[in-house]
Amino acid sequence: MKSRILRAPEGTSNGGASEAATLTTVPTVGAHASAPLGPIKIAARDVSVFYGDKQALFDVSLDIPDKTVTALIGPSGCGKSTFLRTMNRMNDTIPGTRVTGRIEMDGGDINDRKIDPVLLRAQVGMVFQKPNPFPKSIYENVAYGPKIHGLASSKGEMDEIVQKSLKRAGLWDEVADRLHSPGTGLSGGQQQRLVIARAIAVEPEVILMDEPCSALDPIATAKIEELIDELRERYCIVIVTHSMAQAARVSQRTAFFHMGKLVETGDTEEIFTNPRERRTLDYITGRFG
Amino acid sequence: MTDAASPMTGVSPRTQRLKARLRARYARETRFRWYGRAAIGVALAFLVILLGSIITQGYTAFYAHTVTLPVYMDPARIDRSYPQGANFEQIVAEQQVRRLGVQDDEQGSKASAMKALLSSELKFQAAKMVARQPSLLGQTVPIAAPLSDDAEMYLKGKITRDQPEDQRRVSNAQMDWLDKMKASGAIRAHFNAALFTKGDSTQPELAGLLGAVVGSALMLMVTALIAIPVGVGAAVWLEEYSPRNRITAIIEVNINNLAAVPSIVYGLLGLALFINFLHLPRASPLVGGLVLALMALPTIIIATRSSLKAVPPSIREAALAMGASRTQTVFGHVLPLAMPGVMTGAIISMAHALGETAPLLLIGMISFVPGVPHAIDEPVGALPSLIYIWENASERAFHERTAAAILVLLAFMIVMNAAAVLLRRRFERRW
Numbered sequence: 001m002k003s004r005i006l007r008a009p010e011g012t013s014n015g016g017a018s019e020a021a022t023l024t025t026v027p028t029v030g031a032h033a034s035a036p037l038g039p040i041k042i043a044a045r046d047v048s049v050f051y052g053d054k055q056a057l058f059d060v061s062l063d064i065p066d067k068t069v070t071a072l073i074g075p076s077g078c079g080k081s082t083f084l085r086t087m088n089r090m091n092d093t094i095p096g097t098r099v100t101g102r103i104e105m106d107g108g109d110i111n112d113r114k115i116d117p118v119l120l121r122a123q124v125g126m127v128f129q130k131p132n133p134f135p136k137s138i139y140e141n142v143a144y145g146p147k148i149h150g151l152a153s154s155k156g157e158m159d160e161i162v163q164k165s166l167k168r169a170g171l172w173d174e175v176a177d178r179l180h181s182p183g184t185g186l187s188g189g190q191q192q193r194l195v196i197a198r199a200i201a202v203e204p205e206v207i208l209m210d211e212p213c214s215a216l217d218p219i220a221t222a223k224i225e226e227l228i229d230e231l232r233e234r235y236c237i238v239i240v241t242h243s244m245a246q247a248a249r250v251s252q253r254t255a256f257f258h259m260g261k262l263v264e265t266g267d268t269e270e271i272f273t274n275p276r277e278r279r280t281l282d283y284i285t286g287r288f289g
Numbered sequence: 290m291t292d293a294a295s296p297m298t299g300v301s302p303r304t305q306r307l308k309a310r311l312r313a314r315y316a317r318e319t320r321f322r323w324y325g326r327a328a329i330g331v332a333l334a335f336l337v338i339l340l341g342s343i344i345t346q347g348y349t350a351f352y353a354h355t356v357t358l359p360v361y362m363d364p365a366r367i368d369r370s371y372p373q374g375a376n377f378e379q380i381v382a383e384q385q386v387r388r389l390g391v392q393d394d395e396q397g398s399k400a401s402a403m404k405a406l407l408s409s410e411l412k413f414q415a416a417k418m419v420a421r422q423p424s425l426l427g428q429t430v431p432i433a434a435p436l437s438d439d440a441e442m443y444l445k446g447k448i449t450r451d452q453p454e455d456q457r458r459v460s461n462a463q464m465d466w467l468d469k470m471k472a473s474g475a476i477r478a479h480f481n482a483a484l485f486t487k488g489d490s491t492q493p494e495l496a497g498l499l500g501a502v503v504g505s506a507l508m509l510m511v512t513a514l515i516a517i518p519v520g521v522g523a524a525v526w527l528e529e530y531s532p533r534n535r536i537t538a539i540i541e542v543n544i545n546n547l548a549a550v551p552s553i554v555y556g557l558l559g560l561a562l563f564i565n566f567l568h569l570p571r572a573s574p575l576v577g578g579l580v581l582a583l584m585a586l587p588t589i590i591i592a593t594r595s596s597l598k599a600v601p602p603s604i605r606e607a608a609l610a611m612g613a614s615r616t617q618t619v620f621g622h623v624l625p626l627a628m629p630g631v632m633t634g635a636i637i638s639m640a641h642a643l644g645e646t647a648p649l650l651l652i653g654m655i656s657f658v659p660g661v662p663h664a665i666d667e668p669v670g671a672l673p674s675l676i677y678i679w680e681n682a683s684e685r686a687f688h689e690r691t692a693a694a695i696l697v698l699l700a701f702m703i704v705m706n707a708a709a710v711l712l713r714r715r716f717e718r719r720w
Contacts, residue, residue, distance in 0.1 A: 093609055095533050118612050126610035132603035134622060145611045195607070202612065 041066035041206060041236040042087060047101035049082050049091060056082045059101070060262045062255055066205075069228060069237045071251035071268065073244065075288065079260040080240045084208050087238065088124040089117040105206070122149050125199030129211040131191035133183035133198070138175050141183040141194055142166060145202035161201055169197035170227050189220025193227065200231070207231065209239040213246065225250050244284055248272050256280045343699075347692025349445045353481035353494065356407070356470060357433040358385060362419065364426045372419035377412040378404045381432070389466055402463055406440040408494050435483070436476065438493040438686035440467055444476070447685060458685075484693060488660040489670055489678070493686035496679075498697055500661045504574055504654075504669030505643060505701070511578020511665060512585055512642050517635050519582075520589030521624075527590070528597040529619045548587035555584045556648030564652060572653035572668035580652060581642040588641065592634020596627040629713040636709035640702045646673040672698045 042064040049057035057079040064070050072080040082091065089110065091097045103110050110120055122145070133141050142162045145151075152158035162179070166172040171193040175186070183194050192212055199207055209228070213221040228250045231237060241247050247254055248268060255265035256277070264277045275281045282288055360381050367375040382404035386393055393399040411434035418432070419425055435441075439458045442448045448457050450464060459467075470476045487497025531537045559580030563569045569576050600623045608618040624631075649655065654674045662669040670678070672694060679691040 088610065090606070090610060093605075118614050121610055121612035126606075128603060128606060128610070130603055132601075132607040134604065134607060135626065144608075144613075148611070148613050148617055198607075198611065 039066050040064065041105065042238075043102075043104045044083070044086070045102040045104070047083065047086055047099065047103060049079070049086060050098040050100075051094070052096045056260055057086075058260045060257075061101075062262055062265055064206075064236060064238055065253065066236045067232060067234070068253055069232050069239060069251040070253040070255065071247035072238065072240045072255050072257060073242075073247050073283070074257035074263075075283065076242075078257040080255075080257045081210055082260075083257065083262075084210055084238060084240050087206065087208055088121050088126055090121075090126065092117055122202050123204055124206040124208060125202065125204035126208045127192070127195050127199055127210065127212045129214050131188055131195055131215065133186070133191050133194050135182065135184050137180045138166075138183045138186070138194060139179040142197050142201050145198060149202055151202060165197040165201040166194075168200055168231070169193045170223065170230075171197055187220070189216050189223055192216060192220070192224055196224075196227065196231075200235070204235065206236045206238065209237065211240050211242060214242060221246070244272075244286075256283060258283070343692050343695050347689055347696050349447070350484060350689040350693035351481050352478050353483065354436050354441060354444050354476050354478050355433050356436055356476045357431050358475060359429050360384065360415065360432045361429045362415075362426045367419060367426060369419075369423050369426060372416045375412075375416065375419075377415040378407055378409065381407060381411060381415075385466075389469060391462075391466075399462070402460065403466065406437050406463055406467065408435040408437050409492060410434045410495055435494045436467075438684055441494055442685055443467055444471070444478075445689075447689070484690070489657060489675060490659055491657070493682070493684045493690060496687070496690060498672070498675065498694055500658060501670040501672045501675035501694070502697070502701075503661050504577075504658075505671045505673075507574035507662065507665050507669065508577040508581060508671055509639055509643055511574055512581040513635075513639055515579065516582040516585040516589055516638070516642075520586050520635070521593050521631060523586075524590045524593035524597065525619060525624065528594045529615065529623065544587050544590050548591060551647070552584055552645050553647040553651065555580055556651030558583065559648060560651045570666045570668070572656060572658070574662070574665045574667075574669050576652050577649055577654055577669075577671060578665070580648045581645060584645065584648065585638040585642045588638040589635050592638070593627070593631045596630025596634065597623060599630065600626045625716075629716045632712040632716065633709045636705055636712070640705045640709075643701060643705070644673055644698065646677055649674045650677075672701070 040063045044060055044062045044064075047057060047060045048055060060079075060083055062083075072084060074080050085091045086099055086103055087105075087110070089099075091099055099111060105123070108115070134144065136144075139162055142165050143152075143158050146158060146161050152161055163172065166175065171190060174190060175194075183191065186194060192215075196207075196212075212228075213224050216224065225246065228237060228239065232252075239247075239251065251268045253265065254268040254271040256263045256271065256275075256279075258279055264271065264275060264280045266276075271280065272284055275284065358381060360377075361384060363380060366380055367377075379400065382400045383393070383397070386399045386403050391399050411432060414434055415432055418430065436444070439448070440463070443459045443464055444467060448459050450461070454461055467476065483495065484497050485502075486499055487495060488500030490496040527537065527541065559576060563576045563579055564571050569579075604622050604626060605618055608622045609615075613621065649671055654669070654671055655677065656668070656670075657678065658668055658670045676691055676694045676698065679687045679694060
């Protein structure tokens, strides 16, 4: 094995805690990596999430490199979306949710009291499963983020941001002549690209995608996947997907979750061709999940 | 072939059973449709009966008769410096008796009977004319004035000759006179504008709705200004900001309970709190509006909360994930999307408040208030309490006016509900 595998503790959580603690100290990406990885953008250490009394995520430690697509896979309810939402503190919005452990972005703890989740979310954009443009015009949708964060000082600058974002999201050619028609009038795939444009309009560093193609047809899906591949040059992308094929197509790194635990992580190729864990093999070959 | 060949055409026991079952299912569906139609039919019948009886009783209030008589301004009986003191009704009645060629007796009973057909408004008009233009004294001038309520009732067919003369308020002789005056063109029917331009009066022919309409409008204004911002604010806080704990749960249960508290209890609360404790002016639109606002609050809160709940969470997530603060999310996205529901709830509760009578009785709005109010701290009447007062009045002419007032109240409500529908359409957006 050349790629480094971060293994979440299995079995009793008592034993797992100490094992995970030792992992924190090791440099997580090293010379062993098969492909040269970018610097680590987000480092999660012993992250657990509780919804009330129910624990949804157990001591997950995972490194997410920059300028890379990291896919989170696993059966429904395995905690991959929960983990995704810890990275922009969207879990804070659900009452009764508690997050423990450290999540570092560029070395700083995002759960620090001094970090304002509002600013964090400007740095970490998110795209949801169901396209959720605001019931406003296409222009207003894209301009919303820059507007609330005060990123544009003039109308011209705003126009520029909107155009640039729509171009990067590969939507410009389709909507250039109807920027002021409602965003909700677009097709599902276009809406999802509009939402991506909206997310990148605030120049985030990380984009989280929660099953972005599950509501789309294959052609729209292909377009989004193409887009994700282009966006990889600029952003750190984390994508939750149910489609193994999609994970294989778009990601360079893959992390497999099961029952709230991180089972295995590594280069996508490695995970799909030569998984270390029996459960990973069973899942990717379709034996469960 | 066995019965497995086709379930549609076979005659096997299984197919037979399926078919029988299907027939029963269709029959049930048909029955249910008929139940539904019957229910709608009953509801419509009640509505038609209700509206029909109100309209048939009330439409006569929308027209009135005016009598125009030439009056000789007798300088001997009218004091130039104090025309208000002159007994114009007597003067006009005597002249009219003579004009109709009726021989009066010594007691002047015919003139008295004639006088009973005229409204006291005649006196005020005549006095005003003389006061403004004293040179009219000695001349004969035409004066137009309403007829008395009894005369009106005869002209509108509510009192007829079929009734025994001693059991009606208009004698045969009076009826003859009215017929003559009508035939000669002295009495003319016209739209009863006074109903909409005058305040309440003890005399039915002079009583109008304007005072009550203005009173109700002022009161609703106070209610809307207080209940809508407070109610929507409370709902937004409870739904979007409050922590979910025991205290908020208790608040929630109590708001739901308050919505079911009888309105008369709110009246008692208003009496104790606003009048006895805060010493706000009794029977004023201010107090009425405050009481109705208390009453409308739970409804507005419940309606607003449920429409906030109906906004898809994806919109909230979208805004939050863009880095919008909670307040930006609520006021920029969630509340605008909930607006149709909020508006509908607010207007429906306003319409409800408009028709509320019981709390008004307790804060003194049941008293007779002549004239039209101008300020929110003057005593006023309100439409529903005016209906109550008129319905209890003994004069027959008030009955048609009661029905007319109900129609005006209904029209008021239809306008409000139409506004609710329009606003809903206007604000409704897809997502």
